[in-house]
Every structure is written in C-alpha cells, then in structure tokens.
Amino acid sequence: MFPKDSVGIVRTQIAKLPDLTLENGAVISPLEIAYETYGILNPSRTNAILVCHALSGNAHAAGYHEGSDKAGWWDGYIGPGKAFDTNKYYIISTNVIGGCNGSSGPTTINPKTNKPFGSSFPFVSIQDMVNAQKLLLDSLGINELFCVAGGSMGGMQALQWSVSYPDIVKNCIILASASEHSAQQIAFNEVGRQAILSDPNWNDGEYGDNPPKKGLALARMVGHVTYLSDELMREKFGRKPPRGNIKNTDFAVGSYLIYQGETFVDRFDANSYIYVTKALDHFSLGRGEELTLNLSRVKANFLIIAFSSDWLYPPYQSREIVKSLEVNAIPVTYCEVNFSKGHDSFLVPNPEQHHLIHHFLEFAQNFSIFYEI
Amino acid sequence: MFPKDSVGIVRTQIAKLPDLTLENGAVISPLEIAYETYGILNPSRTNAILVCHALSGNAHAAGYHEGSDKAGWWDGYIGPGKAFDTNKYYIISTNVIGGCNGSSGPTTINPKTNKPFGSSFPFVSIQDMVNAQKLLLDSLGINELFCVAGGSMGGMQALQWSVSYPDIVKNCIILASASEHSAQQIAFNEVGRQAILSDPNWNDGEYGDNPPKKGLALARMVGHVTYLSDELMREKFGRKPPRGNIKNTDFAVGSYLIYQGETFVDRFDANSYIYVTKALDHFSLGRGEELTLNLSRVKANFLIIAFSSDWLYPPYQSREIVKSLEVNAIPVTYCEVNFSKGHDSFLVPNPEQHHLIHHFLEFAQNFSIFYEI
Numbered sequence: 251m252f253p254k255d256s257v258g259i260v261r262t263q264i265a266k267l268p269d270l271t272l273e274n275g276a277v278i279s280p281l282e283i284a285y286e287t288y289g290i291l292n293p294s295r296t297n298a299i300l301v302c303h304a305l306s307g308n309a310h311a312a313g314y315h316e317g318s319d320k321a322g323w324w325d326g327y328i329g330p331g332k333a334f335d336t337n338k339y340y341i342i343s344t345n346v347i348g349g350c351n352g353s354s355g356p357t358t359i360n361p362k363t364n365k366p367f368g369s370s371f372p373f374v375s376i377q378d379m380v381n382a383q384k385l386l387l388d389s390l391g392i393n394e395l396f397c398v399a400g401g402s403m404g405g406m407q408a409l410q411w412s413v414s415y416p417d418i419v420k421n422c423i424i425l426a427s428a429s430e431h432s433a434q435q436i437a438f439n440e441v442g443r444q445a446i447l448s449d450p451n452w453n454d455g456e457y458g459d460n461p462p463k464k465g466l467a468l469a470r471m472v473g474h475v476t477y478l479s480d481e482l483m484r485e486k487f488g489r490k491p492p493r494g495n496i497k498n499t500d501f502a503v504g505s506y507l508i509y510q511g512e513t514f515v516d517r518f519d520a521n522s523y524i525y526v527t528k529a530l531d532h533f534s535l536g537r538g539e540e541l542t543l544n545l546s547r548v549k550a551n552f553l554i555i556a557f558s559s560d561w562l563y564p565p566y567q568s569r570e571i572v573k574s575l576e577v578n579a580i581p582v583t584y585c586e587v588n589f590s591k592g593h594d595s596f597l598v599p600n601p602e603q604h605h606l607i608h609h610f611l612e613f614a615q616n617f618s619i620f621y622e623i
Numbered sequence: 624m625f626p627k628d629s630v631g632i633v634r635t636q637i638a639k640l641p642d643l644t645l646e647n648g649a650v651i652s653p654l655e656i657a658y659e660t661y662g663i664l665n666p667s668r669t670n671a672i673l674v675c676h677a678l679s680g681n682a683h684a685a686g687y688h689e690g691s692d693k694a695g696w697w698d699g700y701i702g703p704g705k706a707f708d709t710n711k712y713y714i715i716s717t718n719v720i721g722g723c724n725g726s727s728g729p730t731t732i733n734p735k736t737n738k739p740f741g742s743s744f745p746f747v748s749i750q751d752m753v754n755a756q757k758l759l760l761d762s763l764g765i766n767e768l769f770c771v772a773g774g775s776m777g778g779m780q781a782l783q784w785s786v787s788y789p790d791i792v793k794n795c796i797i798l799a800s801a802s803e804h805s806a807q808q809i810a811f812n813e814v815g816r817q818a819i820l821s822d823p824n825w826n827d828g829e830y831g832d833n834p835p836k837k838g839l840a841l842a843r844m845v846g847h848v849t850y851l852s853d854e855l856m857r858e859k860f861g862r863k864p865p866r867g868n869i870k871n872t873d874f875a876v877g878s879y880l881i882y883q884g885e886t887f888v889d890r891f892d893a894n895s896y897i898y899v900t901k902a903l904d905h906f907s908l909g910r911g912e913e914l915t916l917n918l919s920r921v922k923a924n925f926l927i928i929a930f931s932s933d934w935l936y937p938p939y940q941s942r943e944i945v946k947s948l949e950v951n952a953i954p955v956t957y958c959e960v961n962f963s964k965g966h967d968s969f970l971v972p973n974p975e976q977h978h979l980i981h982h983f984l985e986f987a988q989n990f991s992i993f994y995e996i
Contacts, residue, residue: 433856433876437848440877444844444884447871448837450823464821471817472845475810480937483806489907498820501904503806504813511817531874534862561934564853 252314255329256321257288257336260313262345264352267385276372283386284309284345284352288328289336291392298340298392299611300383301328302400302407304597305473305526306518308351311343312336326599333607338615339396346407347382348374348525354382356455356521369455369521376403376533380410384418394418397611398550401425401596402563403526406533409571412550413535421614422550423607425596426560428567429541429574430534435562438476439527442469446520455521466520467511474510479559479592542574552582553610555603557595583610625687628702629694630661630709633686635718637725640758649745656759657682657718657725661701662709664765671765672712672984673756674701675773675780677970678846678899679891681724684716685709699972706980711988712769719780720755721747721898727755729828729894742828742894749776749906753783757791770984771923772796774969775936776899779906782944785923786908794987795923796980798969799933801940802914802947803907808935811849812900815842819893828894839893840884847883852932852965915947925955926983928976930968956983 252258262284269279286309291298301311301324312328314321322343327333334341345353348371356371387395398411398419405427412422428435449465451457478486487503496505535544554572556565565586575582587602589595596603625631635657642652659682664671674684674697685701687694695716701707707714718726721744729744760768771784771792778800785795801808822838824830851859860876869878908917927945929938938959948955960975962968969976 430862432853433860433862433874434848434851434853436860436862436874437856437876437880440872440874440880441841441844441848444871444877444881445818445841448822448841468814468818468821468841471814475807475814478807480805480807483810487806487809489803489806489809498817499813500901501806501809501813503810504817507810507813508817528873 255331256325257313257329259316260286260288260310260322261315262286262309262352265386265389267382267389270347270378270382270385272372272378273375274373278347278354278372278382281347281382281385282352282354282358283347283382285386286310286312286322286343288312288341289339291340295392296394297338297396298342298387298394299334299397299399300387300395300411301334301341301343302383302398302404303343303346304400304402304404305530306514307404308349309343309345309353312341323597327604327607333604334399334611335608339611342387342390342392344383344386346379346526348379348522348529350519350522355519356525357519365458368457371521371525374525374529376406376410376529377414379529380407380414383407383411384415395420397421397423397614399423399425399607400427402427402593403530406530409535410533412548412552413544416547416549419550421553421611423553423610424568424571425555425603426557426563426568426593428563429537429571431531432567436531438472438562439531441472443524443527445469445472446524452520455524457520461515462520463515466515466518466523469523470514470518471507471511474507476562477593479561479590481559481590482592537570538574541570542577545571545574545580546578548575548578548580550580551614552580553606554582554584555596555606556586557591557593558586558588559590560593560595562593628704629698630686630702632689633659633661633683633695634688635659635682635725638759638762640755640762643720643751643755643758645745645751646748647746651720651727651745651755654720654755654758655725655727655731656720656755658759659683659685659695659716661685661714662712664713668765669767670712670769671760671767672707672714672770672772673760673768673784674707674714674716675756675771675777676716676719677773677775677777678903679887680777681722682716682718682726685714696970700977700980706977707772707984708981712984715760715763717756717759719752719899721752721895721902723892723895728892729898730892738831741830744894744898747898747902749779749783749902750787752902753780753787756780756784757788766791768792770794770796770987772798772980773800774798775800775966776903779903782908783906785921785925786917789920789922792923794926794984796926796983797941797944798928798976799930799936799941799966801936802910802944804904805940809904811845811935812904814845816897816900818842818845819897825893828897830893834888835893836888839888839891839896842896843887843891844880844884847880849935850966852934852963854932854963855965858963910943911947914943915950918944918947918953919951921948921951921953923953924987925953926979927955927957928969928979929959930964930966931959931961932963933966933968935966
C-alpha cells in the first residue's frame with residue numbers, strides 16, 4: 251500500500267492536440283502531449299497548477315504507476331496535505347516536447363516513414379515547450395493557472411509562462427533556475443552532446459535500434475557530477491572503493507557514475523538529450539536591463555528559491571531574476587536555502603522548500619479570495 | 624628574438640637512471656627522466672629549485688625550444704629577475720613518470736617487445752614520481768633542494784617531497800593543490816577515464832597506432848571546463864556563437880572546447896592520461912589529524928596559495944594543509960589570491976602570485992644566509 255499522503259495510482263495520458271507552429275516556423279502535427287493530473291479541478295477552473303520538469307524528467311510527477319513502486323519525481327511535494335496540496339489544487343504535469351516520454355519528440359514515429367523522426371524532428375525551444383503546454387490547457391478548458399512551478403529547466407518554463415501568458419499565470423515558483431545559461435552551464439551540456447556525437451553509433455542521429463549508448467551514458471555522467479555538491483559527494487562516496495559489480499573504476503564515486511550512466515540509457519533517448527539540452531542552452535530572457543525589460547509585462551507573484559550548495563545554477567542567477575522583478579515592482583519572495591544537496595536540492599525532500607512553497611500558495615490563495623470579495 | 628627576461632633557447636634532456644622500484648613493487652628499468660634546467664648550480668650546490676608540473680604538463684617549463692615560438696608552461700615565472708630568478712637559482716623541471724613527454728611511461732618502448740608498454744606499464748603514484756625525481760637529483764649531484772614548487776598535481780609532488788625527504792627540502796611552494804582528492808575531483812577524472820575506455824579504439828590500452836582520440840578529446844573537454852572559472856568563461860565566451868571552422872556546436876564555448884580536445888590528442892597519450900589521473904586520485908596524505916600526523920616529519924618552510932575562483936581545488940583544501948602544518952608548528956605563509964582565472968590561475972601571469980613567490984624565496988634566502996653565519 252502507499253503512504254496516506256500519496257496521490258496513489260496514476261497513469262500518464264496522451265492528449266492529441268492541434269498543430270503547433272514552433273518559433274522557427276516548423277510545425278508539429280499532430281502534437282501529442284503526455285500528461286498526468288492529480289487532485290480535482292474546481293468548478294470555476296481556477297485552482298490549476300502546472301508543474302514543469304527538468305532535463306531528464308517526465309509527466310510522472312507524483313503517485314505510482316500500476317505495478318510499480320517507484321513514485322513520481324516530485325512525489326514528496328505533490329499530494330494530500332503536501333506543498334502542492336491535491337486537496338486544494340488540480341496539479342497538471344506534462345512531458346516536454348522534444349523529450350522522449352510520450353510527448354512529441356525525436357522518438358515519435360513519423361507517419362510518412364513509419365520510423366522515428368530522429369534528428370529530422372525540428373528544434374524546439376523553451377518557448378515552444380510552453381506553447382505546447384498552453385494547447386494542452388486549452389484542450390482541458392483551463393484558462394487560468396493559479397500557479398506554474400518548476401526547478402532547473404522547469405523553472406525556465408515557469409518564467410517563460412509568466413512572460414508569454416501574463417494574464418493566465420497568477421503565481422510563479424522558480425527553483426534552482428536561471429534566466430539564461432552561462433558559458434559554464436553551456437559548456438557542461440556541450441561536453442555531453444559531444445560525447446553523444448563521438449559515439450560511433452550516433453550516425454547523425456539516425457541510429458534506429460542501435461543507439462549511441464556509451465555516448466549518452468557519458469553525457470549523463472558529466473551531468474550527474476554537476477547535479478551534486480562537493481559536500482554531498484564527500485559524505486556519500488568520499489574516497490571509498492567501488493561498489494557492486496562495476497569494473498574499470500577504483501572508486502565508489504566512479505561505480506556510482508557508471509551505474510547512473512548505464513541505467514540512464516534505458517530510459518532516455520540520445521536525440522532527445524541533444525534537443526532538450528539545446529533548448530536549455532538557447533533559452534535566454536537576458537540579464538540585467540534586458541531581463542528587466544523582458545519581465546516588464548509579467549503579472550504573476552513570484553517565489554524564487556536558490557540553494558547554497560547549487561554550483562551549477564548558483565544563487566546569483568536567481569538573484570538576477572529577483573532584481574529584475576523588483577525593478578518592475580512585481581511581488582517576489584526570494585529565499586536562498588542552506589541545503590547541501592547541490593542542484594538536485596529542489597528534487598529532494600527538504601522541509602524548508604516544502605514550507606516555502608506551502609505558505610506561498612496559502613498566502614496567494616487568501617490574497618486572491620480577498621480580492622474576489 | 625626572445626624577451627630580455629627569457630631563459631632563451633633550452634632543450635629537454637633525457638637522463639638514464641638506475642632502476643626505480645615503485646610503491647607497488649614493480650620496477651622501472653631502465654628509468655628515464657626527461658628534464659630541463661635553467662640558471663646555474665652554485666658551487667655549494669644549494670640553490671636548486673625543482674618545479675613540478677600538473678596533469679598535462681611536461682619538462683619544458685621555461686624558454687623556447689629551437690625553432691618554436693611557444694614558451695614553456697611556466698615561462699612567466701621562471702627567468703632572469705622573475706619569481707624563480709635564474710640569476711640566483713638553478714631551476715630543474717622534469718616530466719613525471721607515467722607521462723608521455725620523455726620520461727618512462729606507457730609510451731616508452733618495451734625492449735622485450737619493441738612496442739610501447741601501453742597498459743602493461745606499471746601503475747605509478749605521486750610518491751613514485753617524487754622518488755624518480757630524487758634519482759635524477761642524485762645523478763646531478765644535488766643533495767639539497769632550496770625549494771620544490773608546483774601547482775595542482777605539481778603541488779601534490781611538492782608536498783610529498785617535503786614528507787618523503789624532509790632533510791633535503793628547505794622550502795616548499797604549493798599552489799592550487801590539495802592533500803588528497805575529494806569525491807568531486809575524482810568524479811571529473813573518472814568521467815574522463817570512462818570517456819577513453821568507451822572509445823572503440825581503446826582496446827584495453829593496446830591501441831598501437833590507432834589511439835582512442837575521441838575519448839581522450841572528451842576527457843580533455845571535461846577537464847578544461849573544470850580548469851576555468853564561471854566568471855572567466857562568461858567574459859571569454861558568454862553566449863556567443865561558435866568561432867572558426869568548428870561544426871556541431873552552436874556556441875563559442877563549444878567550439879573552444881572541441882578545439883582544445885582535438886589539439887590535445889596530438890600531444891598527449893590516452894594511457895598516460897589514465898595513469899596520471901589515477902596517480903592524482905590515489906594520492907592521499909589525508910585530512911585533519913591524519914594529515915597532521917603525516918606532516919609531522921616535515922622540516923621545510925611553506926608558501927601555500929589558493930585562488931578564490933578555483934572551484935576544482937577550492938581554497939578550503941589549501942587551508943587544510945595550512946592548518947595541519949600550523950598544528951605541527953611548521954612555518955607557513957598562506958594566501959588566498961583573488962583572481963578570476965579558476966584553477967588555471969597558478970599557470971597564468973598573475974602579479975600577486977609572482978610577488979608572493981619572489982618574496983617568499985627572497986626571505987628564505989636571507990633567512991638561510993643568516994643561519995649559515
């Protein structure tokens with residue numbers, strides 16, 4: 251049985267949606283979006299919260315799939331009485347386009363060839379991901395988002411939502427994110443992409459049933475190092491010898507990374523890895539005055555959280571967003587949480603983040619009721 | 624012509640030395656050490672300074688090789704009137720064993736097979752590298768080191784020298800280094816090694832004339848990201864488009880990394896990369912009480928420098944060495960230099976580091992003269 255505060259058994263649904271014209275002019279037709287929902291949409295359709303996943307996430311944010319004991323990626327935060335309280339809110343989680351977990355992307359079968367699109371799938375941007383989510387909400391009859399929330403790439407989607415659809419988004423939660431990638435963030439993604447491109451199975455993305463597993467595993471290994479903090483790795487692995495049956499390494503941290511790489515390739519597609527990291531790297535609402543200008547149309551209230559040990563998305567990047575919001579006199583609560591889990595902090599059960607999200611939403615709800623009176 | 628403060632034309636020499644028995648019991652026979660010297664050994668043979676290189680360095684630390692306009696890797700610090708003043712000191716620079724630039728290592732021809740040793744070359748440690756350097760000094764008739772100095776892996780060698788040969792080392796300069804690698808430092812090296820091992824040309828290290836270039840290039844790319852600071856990369860590349868003829872990337876930082884990887888494979892050997900990074904990762908004089916105990920026999924005076932922007936070898940690792948030296952009442956000068964070049968700071972011309980080294984040596988020289996009186 252599941253814990254009492256779990257949303258229980260859920261399933262991923264696929265919505266068939268109208269064509270989506272991308273920023274670059276290409277058209278995704280038909281557009282398919284994989285999504286899950288938790289909680290109940292209220293009659294006035296004003297209690298919807300969209301949660302957006304990070305690089306390797308999917309639509310399965312909470313609860314359990316039939317026959318599996320693996321909870322969704324944000325199960326600690328979504329459920330009855332949890333930060334995103336399913337007794338109050340209707341939570342929607344989608345898989346991004348360009349991904350490989352049900353939404354349109356390189357693994358989608360091209361009806362013209364009966365083979366996956368592969369690298370012939372058009373490039374997608376964070377803006378495109380958001381526009382695709384908008385089409386899903388339209389199809390669900392939701393014209394208002396009480397909140398849009400996400401960490402890392404999910405935070406970028408949330409921020410883009412607030413810019414692209416200022417009249418729809420009432421509140422916005424951005425965790426461990428940035429208004430654009432720095433050269434260092436691009437660099438780590440670039441190493442991952444080059445690892446995939448260096449794999450002899452890459453074949454310009456037309457690898458069919460023979461994917462570039464080694465390259466993708468290496469990309470995941472690089473990524474994984476950047477998601478953890480120095481301190482966490484020290485506690486977790488230190489200088490200990492390798493664990494399990496993993497060969498070719500002398501250290502526990504090596505066997506961990508190799509394992510992470512090897513298991514990742516079974517659940518992620520190499521083309522999608524390239525598409526999604528490129529969407530991340532090309533996302534730019536700017537910094538300083540440019541960011542301030544881009545955020546001038548925004549109407550949402552913001553909660554922004556950064557983590558002290560997150561060196562991949564350092565707190566200064568969150569503060570840049572906060573500053574530009576403040577210049578625009580947009581209400582924003584900012585907190586730098588002292589938590590040792592590195593960039594992954596926003597995914598990990600963390601009482602402080604839980605508390606901050608819970609009270610931000612609580613306050614926002616009271617505030618909106620106040621205004622309705 | 625060369626600048627006036629250059630040591631001018633130099634050449635790398637190869638010393639044939641007595642057999643070296645390694646820590647693991649294996650024997651390197653014959654032992655060959657590639658080295659260069661700058662300045663003049665004084666009649667009392669007391670003015671020798673050994674400089675130790677980092678991961679991808681070599682014996683060519685200063686001046687120019689005949690027909691080349693590329694200066695040695697520490698040319699900014701070694702020369703007449705420079706920090707390591709060749710008017711006063713006799714500077715010796717060696718290539719580490721296990722490397723691939725003239726000293727015994729995997730690229731050395733095995734006389735029994737007439738082929739490179741490859742992965743049949745025995746594992747070497749930082750201690751072994753130091754013991755090999757000791758044999759070279761013996762052959763040069765040098766029984767006292769006025770100073771041993773190095774950054775990163777060079778700093779580890781310098782520290783190990785002070786522990787292994789306390790009566791020989793008078794002064795010790797350790798830059799951007801650590802008493803042992805953290806899990807994070809091991810992790811980045813591990814990704815590099817796995818990239819090499821994943822290359823189809825790897826062939827268990829017996830790759831002959833068909834080396835795993837793509838894997839080695841990837842390893843170098845990962846490494847390179849860790850050598851630079853967030854700030855430096857931002858200034859140097861930002862989010863600019865790719866430069867030159869480099870394809871398969873959308874960003875300047877990508878074209879830079881690809882170029883660094885591609886050129887590295889022409890000057891470095893994949894087996895050596897694995898040997899040297901393993902030596903780095905296995906090096907451990909401990910931390911805290913263990914380190915204090917290991918440093919209790921040390922007799923040198925120390926200058927230790929860390930760099931504010933060096934996130935690969937963060938200043939706290941230098942402070943750990945400082946603390947253990949202080950507990951042992953060993954004279955140590957510590958400085959955390961505010962410099963934006965990341966881990967590479969110690970290699971880059973940097974007035975503050977120049978000043979600190981110059982005056983540390985100056986003071987040490989006056990101090991030793993004082994004692995001789």
